[in-house]
């Protein structure tokens with residue numbers, strides 16, 4: 001799906017969280033969305049997925065203003081998105097496989113096809129041996145990978161991942177990065193993180209500062225240094 005933000009401003013109450021953000025994210029975009037905590041990364045991901053309304057400006061999906069879609073049409077098109085959010089939780093009473101199957105059951109995918117897809121996805125995220133395990137028995141990294149698996153089961157053309165490395169040790173973060181790269185091949189992948197993860201060298205950086213998109217281009221490590229320098 002072709003995603004575009006045009007002069008997008010988002011407010012939470014009286015507070016402006018995104019200001020005049022403009023970016024074009026054609027199919028196959030692979031980008032890091034960077035910025036300090038509170039810069040607006042989660043809000044931008046949610047806006048792109050049509051989950052947060054624009055105060056001004058617009059989000060376009062294949063050229064269509066998301067705000068003008070009926071809620072049924074919006075929900076239907078949201079099936080093209082896979083989202084891995086910070087607060088995503090697996091259902092504790094369900095096995096890893098059942099968690100991954102859930103979005104497919106909700107979409108009425110026939111049982112045999114759903115099972116086959118769940119197997120593919122579990123293999124892709126390296127959890128085939130943990131398929132029948134309950135989430136409480138998984139490590140943090142395995143939970144992250146299960147969450148990515150669940151987001152992928154519905155075969156999204158756009159994968160949005162919000163800080164998928166938070167709380168992971170470097171080795172596990174590397175595994176999660178590898179999974180994201182492998183499974184998103186050909187589709188759009190946008191990964192939000194407070195700093196550029198070494199193991200996920202995506203070719204485009206979007207840099208948010210205080211709700212403004214201050215940079216959109218190839219990796220520019222000096223941006224991260226500048227940010228540190230202006231801190232007290």
Ligand SMILES: Nc1ncnc2c1ncn2[C@@H]1O[C@H](COP(=O)(O)OP(=O)(O)OP(=O)(O)O)[C@@H](O)[C@H]1O
Nearest residue numbers: 012013017035036037038039040041042043044194
């Ligand atoms: N539902 C909400 N109501 C009010 N304020 C909100 C809401 N969601 C986010 N905010 C505020 O908007 C600002 C941007 O939040 P957002 O979560 O988008 O930033 P972020 O860059 O993703 O931060 P982090 O890396 O800490 O997740 C923050 O100041 C936050 O407190």
